[in-house]
Amino acid sequence: MRALVVFLGLRLLRALIALWLVSTVVFVVMRLSGDPTPLLLPPDAPHAEILRLRTELGLDRPLPVQYLAFLASLLRGDFGRSIHFREPAARVVLGYLPATLELGLAAFLLASLIALPVGLLSAVRRNTWIDHVVMTGALVGQAAPTFFLGIVFILVLSLQAGLLPTSGRGEWRHLVLPALTLGAFAMASIARLTRSAVLEVLRADYIRTARAKGVPEALVVIKHTLRNAALPIVTITALQFGTLLGGAVVTETVFSWPGMGRLAVQSIYNRDYPVVQCAVFLSALVFIVLNFCVDLLYGLLDPRARPR
Amino acid sequence: MSSMTRRRLLERSLALGAAAVLPGVLAGKAVAQTSRRDLTVAQGGDVAKLDPHFSTSSNDIRVSFNIFDNLTSRHPDGKLYPGLATEWKRTAPTTWTFKLRRGVKWHNGDPFTSADAKFSIERTYDPTVKTLVSTALATIDRIEAPDPSSLVIVTKQPDPLLPARLAFYGGQIVPRKYLETVGADAFNAKPVGTGPVRFVSWVKDDKLVLEANADYWGGKTNVDRVVFRAIPDTAPRIAALLKGEVDIITQLPPDHLERVTGNPGTTAKGALYAGLYVLAVNSKRPPLDNPLVKQALSLGIDRATLVKELWRGRGIVPNSMIAKGDNHYDASLPPFVYNPGEARERLKRAGYRNEEIIIEVAEGYLAVTKPASEAIASMLSEIGVNAKVEVIEYSVRAQRIREKAFKGLWWSDPTSTLGDPDGMFWRLLGPGGPQDYWRHPRFDELGQAARFSVDEKFRGEAYREMTKIFLEHLPWIPIVQPYEDYGLQKFVDWTPNPNQQFEVRRFNLKLQRG
Numbered sequence: 064m065r066a067l068v069v070f071l072g073l074r075l076l077r078a079l080i081a082l083w084l085v086s087t088v089v090f091v092v093m094r095l096s097g098d099p100t101p102l103l104l105p106p107d108a109p110h111a112e113i114l115r116l117r118t119e120l121g122l123d124r125p126l127p128v129q130y131l132a133f134l135a136s137l138l139r140g141d142f143g144r145s146i147h148f149r150e151p152a153a154r155v156v157l158g159y160l161p162a163t164l165e166l167g168l169a170a171f172l173l174a175s176l177i178a179l180p181v182g183l184l185s186a187v188r189r190n191t192w193i194d195h196v197v198m199t200g201a202l203v204g205q206a207a208p209t210f211f212l213g214i215v216f217i218l219v220l221s222l223q224a225g226l227l228p229t230s231g232r233g234e235w236r237h238l239v240l241p242a243l244t245l246g247a248f249a250m251a252s253i254a255r256l257t258r259s260a261v262l263e264v265l266r267a268d269y270i271r272t273a274r275a276k277g278v279p280e281a282l283v284v285i286k287h288t289l290r291n292a293a294l295p296i297v298t299i300t301a302l303q304f305g306t307l308l309g310g311a312v313v314t315e316t317v318f319s320w321p322g323m324g325r326l327a328v329q330s331i332y333n334r335d336y337p338v339v340q341c342a343v344f345l346s347a348l349v350f351i352v353l354n355f356c357v358d359l360l361y362g363l364l365d366p367r368a369r370p371r
Numbered sequence: 372m373s374s375m376t377r378r379r380l381l382e383r384s385l386a387l388g389a390a391a392v393l394p395g396v397l398a399g400k401a402v403a404q405t406s407r408r409d410l411t412v413a414q415g416g417d418v419a420k421l422d423p424h425f426s427t428s429s430n431d432i433r434v435s436f437n438i439f440d441n442l443t444s445r446h447p448d449g450k451l452y453p454g455l456a457t458e459w460k461r462t463a464p465t466t467w468t469f470k471l472r473r474g475v476k477w478h479n480g481d482p483f484t485s486a487d488a489k490f491s492i493e494r495t496y497d498p499t500v501k502t503l504v505s506t507a508l509a510t511i512d513r514i515e516a517p518d519p520s521s522l523v524i525v526t527k528q529p530d531p532l533l534p535a536r537l538a539f540y541g542g543q544i545v546p547r548k549y550l551e552t553v554g555a556d557a558f559n560a561k562p563v564g565t566g567p568v569r570f571v572s573w574v575k576d577d578k579l580v581l582e583a584n585a586d587y588w589g590g591k592t593n594v595d596r597v598v599f600r601a602i603p604d605t606a607p608r609i610a611a612l613l614k615g616e617v618d619i620i621t622q623l624p625p626d627h628l629e630r631v632t633g634n635p636g637t638t639a640k641g642a643l644y645a646g647l648y649v650l651a652v653n654s655k656r657p658p659l660d661n662p663l664v665k666q667a668l669s670l671g672i673d674r675a676t677l678v679k680e681l682w683r684g685r686g687i688v689p690n691s692m693i694a695k696g697d698n699h700y701d702a703s704l705p706p707f708v709y710n711p712g713e714a715r716e717r718l719k720r721a722g723y724r725n726e727e728i729i730i731e732v733a734e735g736y737l738a739v740t741k742p743a744s745e746a747i748a749s750m751l752s753e754i755g756v757n758a759k760v761e762v763i764e765y766s767v768r769a770q771r772i773r774e775k776a777f778k779g780l781w782w783s784d785p786t787s788t789l790g791d792p793d794g795m796f797w798r799l800l801g802p803g804g805p806q807d808y809w810r811h812p813r814f815d816e817l818g819q820a821a822r823f824s825v826d827e828k829f830r831g832e833a834y835r836e837m838t839k840i841f842l843e844h845l846p847w848i849p850i851v852q853p854y855e856d857y858g859l860q861k862f863v864d865w866t867p868n869p870n871q872q873f874e875v876r877r878f879n880l881k882l883q884r885g
Contacts, residue, residue: 101773102766104503112505113773119501147419150556158575210604217610229610230602232577319602321576332766 074358078351085347089340090133094126099146099334120146133340142344143337147330152337156323156345162232163323166315167308169238170246174307175300178250182257187284189262197254204251213244213317230319241318245311249303256299260292267291293364301357309346407884408595410863410875413608413617417576417601422559423543424495424502432540433621433873434579434599439543439564442469442488442522443534447642447868447879449696449790451534455483455544455565456522461825464529465512469522475588477546478569485516490547492524492537500555507541507788528823531830535789539870567592567876576601590877597875612637612858618882619863621873623856624738625683631858638861641685641854645869646786646795647694648737649847650730650747653777654809659728663721665845668728668780670714671754672747674707678851681739681746686853691838692796694787694852696869698827699834707849714754725757729779732760733768740782743850772805780848786870792834793822800846809846 100116117123121132136143142152185197220240221229228237264270265288273287274280312324323342330338361368414433420426423435444454456469475483492514495504510530515523526533536542549563562570567589568581579599583592600617602608609627611617613634623631623639631639658664674688688706693699728751732744744760751758761778763771771777783806788794797818799806814837821833841847857867864881868874 097766097770101769109506116501149559155575162577214606217607222610222614225614229614229616230607231600231611231616316603317607319576319600319604319607321574325576325603332764334766 074355078355081351082344082347086134086137086340086344087130089343090130090336093331093334093336093339094129096331097334098122099336102333103146137344142341145330145335145338147333147335147338152335152341155338156326156341159321159323159326160345162321163308165232165238166241166245166311166320166322167304169242170249170307170311171304173242174246174250174303175253178253179257179296182254183261183284183289185254186258186261186265194258198258201251201254204247205255207247209244209248209311209313210317212247213240213314216240216244217317230317232320241314241320244317245307245314249307252303253296253300257292257296260295261288264288264292290364294361297360297364298357301353301360305346305350305353308349406596408882409598410594410596410619410880410882411598411600411617412619412621412873413600413602413611414621415601415603415605415608418573418579418599420559421562421570421573422555423545423562424500424504424541425559426503427540429621429871430601432871434581435543436566436872437568437597437875438562438566438570438581439545440475440566441538441542441544442471443538443542445535445538445790445868445870445872447866447874449645449869451538451790454538455488456537459534462523464825465526467524467526467530467533469524471520471522472588473520475565476586477549477565478563478584479546479549481546481548483544483546483565484519485522486519487547488522488544489514489516490550491544492542494545495541502541504541507539508536510536529825530823531825531827532789532791532793535791535794539788539794568597571596587877592875592877593881594875609858612860615860618860619865620858622738623858625681625685625853625856626739628683628685628856636861637858639856639858640865640867641856642867642869643687643696644784644786644853644855645694645696645790645871646784646852647689647692647847647849648740648782648784648851648853649692649849650780651777651783651806651847652780652808652845653775654844654846656779658721658723658726659779661721661723662844663717664723665848666843667714667717667721667723667754668751668756669707669845669848670710670717671751671756672707672848672850673709673750674850675709677743677746681743682851682853685856686851689849689852692800692841692847692849693792693834693838694795696790697787697795698791699831701835701838704838711754718755723756725755727779728756728758730758730760731763731768731771731777731779731781733763733765733782736765736768737782737784739853744782747850775808777808783847785847788870790870792837796841796847797822806846809844811840811844814840814844 100113100120100122103116104112114123121129133143144150145152145155148155181197185194188194217229217240221227227239231237270283270287273283278287309324311322312328314320315322315325327339327342330342414430416430418431418434419428420431421435421438423439426432426435441454442456443459444452446452455472455475457472459467459469462468471485471488477483492508492511494500495502495508496511510526510528510533512525512527514525517523524533544565545558546563550558567584567587569584571580571582573579577600581597583595585591602611605622605624605627608620609623609630612620612631615636628639631637652659652665654660654665678684678686678688687695689695690704690706691701693701730744730748732740741762748758748760768781771781785795785799788798798804800809801807801818802810802815817833817837821830824830855867855871859865862882862884864883866874866879874880
């Protein structure tokens with residue numbers, strides 16, 4: 064019990080340090096990237112106007128002062144006001160969260176529900192036509208750039224076949240193409256890794272033993288192989304999940320999906336420091352939480368990984 | 372030449388591939404339809420602000436000129452018509468008197484009066500409000516509202532263009548009572564105007580829904596709702612039009628025109644842009660401080676070929692710094708000529724010594740300007756100029772504007788905000804203006820006099836003389852006056868406005884669905 068508390072405490076500390084480092088890096092990089100004021104004023108704005116706006120936004124203060132103020136408000140959960148939208152940055156970012164979660168979850172479910180069984184099948188039926196088809200598909204899924212896949216999907220499935228809407232967010236039909244496009248890379252990665260992890264285990268001594276004992280092949284795969292192959296699969300699946308949830312700029316742009324990826328990129332172009340800081344913070348948080356869950360899962364799946 | 376990344380190469384090949392695939396795809400396509408009484412518009416970016424005094428971007432003004440009315444209104448034919456003001460006249464050299472429309476109601480039911488107009492115009496340049504249109508109406512000294520339907524505006528000096536200024540951005544009239552009650556942020560989130568459509572809802576980066584104002588003084592517009600969607604990529608925006616998911620798309624690039632016109636249900640419509648695409652010049656930087664060098668650059672650019680090949684014929688070659696369609700445009704002047712022999716000659720006379728001349732072009736800012744920059748650089752190298760293209764990010768461009776730090780030539784798209792040279796070249800190239808990189812005493816004297824003269828004959832002569840000076844010194848190298856094209860369903864009867872307003876009032880919009 065005490066070991067568990069120490070373990071959790073250490074993880075929490077590491078998570079906080081990671082969040083602090085991420086926030087600091089974003090803070091510094093954004094300020095290196097340039098000044099937002101020219102983008103907020105008309106090109107013929109007088110110089111005094113620019114100075115006034117810089118003062119109003121607090122950009123005229125020395126960088127260390129700005130940084131301390133930033134940290135202080137961060138501790139209060141305040142990311143400041145969006146320079147572009149003129150409302151609290153957290154409210155702006157959270158406004159984009161439902162669409163991001165919807166697309167991320169759909170892409171993730173689509174990817175993992177297809178990739179896991181397919182990867183497994185491909186390993187079990189190694190070097191058969193099934194394996195070749197799956198691995199070729201996975202290669203395409205990993206190699207094809209997202210904007211290309213997206214536009215091909217729009218042309219073929221939407222314009223030609225007329226099955227699904229071309230873009231936008233609305234009912235479930237709007238979700239299919241973006242989820243497929245976004246999930247393609249994750250699907251391919253998970254399928255490939257599942258295949259190799261399962262193959263690795265299938266070569267192990269204990270599998271030979273199980274087979275020698277006369278255990279039915281289905282049971283060998285499900286009971287003896289899957290559980291032992293699970294660690295790398297869980298890891299990559301969770302990481303892919305994090306990536307999918309972090310927003311997907313290209314997919315969101317192609318399908319005009321109102322998600323966080325586009326918001327973050329637009330905000331970088333607009334030099335909207337508070338929104339970028341909030342969006343990156345949120346993404347980092349998602350990764351940290353997922354990593355934490357993976358660590359806990361490790362313990363469940365593999366007794367050797369439990370804290371002692 | 373700019374370097375080409377792998378992604379960009381892929382994007383290009385993709386665009387080519389899509390263009391090749393589409394015609395075949397269209398044969399068997401299924402057509403969706405938007406709701407019968409709705410107009411759905413897809414533009415290249417989302418609305419940023421609904422408060423009309425906090426934005427001048429084209430995505431925003433397409434919306435704000437319809438939620439709000441101005442005192443005067445510039446129709447797609449380029450002429451000035453009554454808006455919230457029914458008539459106006461100059462009653463003294465510096466005084467304009469406006470008669471306001473009676474019985475107009477705000478979308479929340481409050482009556483519109485001269486107090487709203489006074490408040491609204493004063494708000495634009497009120498330093499405590501910090502609007503983005505603080506210079507638009509800066510010629511005004513004070514405003515009086517003697518009774519609910521009269522407005523008297525006194526300008527600092529005679530201002531012949533005040534009614535024109537009031538028709539464009541900054542001139543949208545906002546409600547005093549509502550704004551003072553709810554505050555600026557709530558007003559931006561839920562704007563109230565007098566215009567033909569009222570605000571219903573807005574999901575950022577997704578869609579903005581507006582509904583027809585049944586009590587509109589100009590008559591209820593011919594649709595029940597107007598929906599603005601943001602579809603940033605060109606290919607999906609066109610796909611949405613071809614599939615019938617949207618009724619009008621903005622920013623249809625010339626090289627995609629045929630995909631829209633070749634489809635049975637859709638067509639394209641354009642308006643000659645009220646403005647020019649120019650290569651602005653940093654005339655302070657040698658060798659661009661030498662007029663002969665600038666003349667050589669201008670002579671070395673084959674504009675007719677650029678217009679034909681890159682703009683696919685959707686543009687005209689300009690003849691000066693005044694856009695066709697504006698007051699005092701001189702149709703008798705010949706378009707800029709291409710004469711590489713003479714260009715080489717002038718370079719020699721200028722003593723040009725192969726100094727590097729940089730063309731800066733912003734990524735994704737103006738259609739066609741990137742390939743055009745590359746074509747121009749190669750035309751210039753033909754005449755012996757060491758030209759180089761540099762691609763910059765939009766925000767870097769904004770920074771360069773502010774710091775007046777462009778390296779040589781850069782693309783600019785001066786808009787004619789008033790239908791008059793004063794609102795275009797003089798606004799930008801005048802002393803202290805955003806593109807003030809070159810001064811000439813006589814040019815400055817004439818520009819200042821023309822701004823404040825109410826004598827159109829004098830103004831015409833002044834602009835003629837300024838044109839001569841301009842053509843010798845070329846603070847801009849004008850390249851093209853392009854058409855701005857829109858794709859639309861054939862059942863949409865609508866005319867685009869040259870100055871990027873997007874008119875949905877009854878007189879300009881009709882749906883004729885079968």
